[in-house]
Amino acid sequence: MADPIPFTLLHKSSDSRARRGRIDLSRGTIQTPFFMPVGTHAAVKTQTAADLRRAGAQVVLSNAYHLYLRPGLDLLGRTDGLHSFMGWDGPILTDSGGYQIFSLAKLRKMDADGVTFQSHLDGSQHRFTPESVVQIQRVIGAEMMMPLDDCPPGDAAPETWREAVERTTRWARRSRDHFAATDSHYGHPQYLFCIVQGGTDPDLRRRSAGELLELDPAACAIGGLAVGEPKAALFDVTALVAELLPEDRPRYLMGVGTPADIVRAVSLGIDMFDCVLPTRNARNGQLFTPLGPLNIRNARYRHDLEPVQDGCGCDCCTTISRAYLRHLFTTGEVLGLRLATAHNIWYYMQLLAALRRAIEQDRYSAWAADFLATYGEPAT
Ligand SMILES: [Zn+2]
Incomplete structure (x- = not known):
């Protein structure tokens, strides 16, 4: 069984579910709740690593799909991973790229084992499996890794959502097994999250959370939100899933959000956020x-x-x-x-x-x- 991420709960709010904590990683301690600026292509657009540090950024988020395509694993391996390649000495979280395959890649074809897709850059054909996505993030060297998941569009049919939950669980198990069978490339501990799916269907969310928690993940993310659903549904699902997740692991609400969204989600017990809004809107x-x-x-x-x-x-x-x-x-x-x-x-x-x-x-x-x-x- 993989180790849980070293998370210490420091204070629980007495009049909401907000909580204050600390995550101790090899490249530093993260004070929670926290927000991760998005550096999709190994750069937070227009900002240097020193800029980010000065602003108080604790973690930079990047993306396995994009980094796999450019600069590629060969170069990242030669530079001892993403930290030294981009000159950021703090912790990094990488998203798996599952969402990007569905939103960017051309001619994707999913099967039980993985997903085959054409690069959105040059049309070249690639294949991701749960195992290869763990391996890519081993080479990137991110302290916090996300597994390959099935993230349908917000308006997908109920049957599609059910299949996505089932596939996400199967892939999470394979990700965990491959993670447990392999080592960090650069000697520092890495932690593999799980991603709860299920759209806006409470039963599917309960099922997804229950199945994933059986795998004893290092930490838990709530995926498949902020994809166009009404705000009320976003908060209903967040409240529901946050209640189901263990208190001793950080809870990550992926892709959220506006300042007001973050303030509300923290009161529901969320600890981690990322979003392109501050950089894109700037x-x-x-x-x-x-x-x-x-x-x-x-x-x-x-x-x-x-x-x-x-x-x-x-x-x-x-x-x-x-x-x-x-x-x-x-x-x-x-x-x-x-x-x-x-x-x-x-x-x-x-x-x-x-x-x-x-x-x-x-x-x-x-x-x-x-x-x-x-x-x-x-x-x-
Ligand atoms: Zn200012």
Whole structure:
């Protein structure tokens, strides 16, 4: 049986399911709850590793499917894995790429054993199995690894969801067996998660969680959400699954979300998040602030000499005005993308730090209600 991830629960909120904890990994301790900036191609777009560290990022997320295609395992193996290749010395989590095969790859064909697909880059044919995906992540060297799962589109038929749950369980068992039979390539411990599937069907979610927990995974993720379902369904499923997951393992809600989503999900007992929103939206000119998002392209900021967010410590807010950032966007200067991204990552990291403090001080529900009211979101 694989070891559970070294997770210590430090404090449980008395008026919600929020919890404060710590994960001790070979490259550092992660304070939970936490948010992982997304570096799909081994880069958080426009940001250096030093930028990420300064902003308070604890973990970078990357993607086995993309890294397998480019730069490829040969180069990653030669550089002793992704950490040294990208110059990030903190922990890394890699998603398996199951979701990307379904959303990006051409002509994919799934069978009981794995999935054959054509690269979205050049049409070349590849095959992933539960075992090969574990092996890819052994070469990448991520401390936290996700198994290959079956992640149908949000509008899939009930029968498709049922088959996906069954396949996800079978593949999780094979992933675990292969993980247990192989060693870390670079000597540091790695941990294999499970991914609970089942769409918005409560029975399927219960079944998926029950079957996967029998495999005694190192930690648990909730997958198949944030794929277009209504917000109420997202939180209903999150609440249901979080209740089913063991208290002594971190709970990871994949692909979520907005600042308000994260604040709500933490109150349901979620510890880990990732999302492209802070980075992708920055490049579209959307900046997150405690008063809600603002679009820097808006004409109202043309003469606005205030920082994006008063009191923010990021490179953008401490050095330039809204008017200048808007100018960078309207003239297409790449500096604008870099500064906007720096702000959004800083904002997310500050949000998670504030949220952790509120849990420690046992005032999470009141803090969350204040946050949501200020952010302009209804409390429920
Ligand atoms: Zn800022």
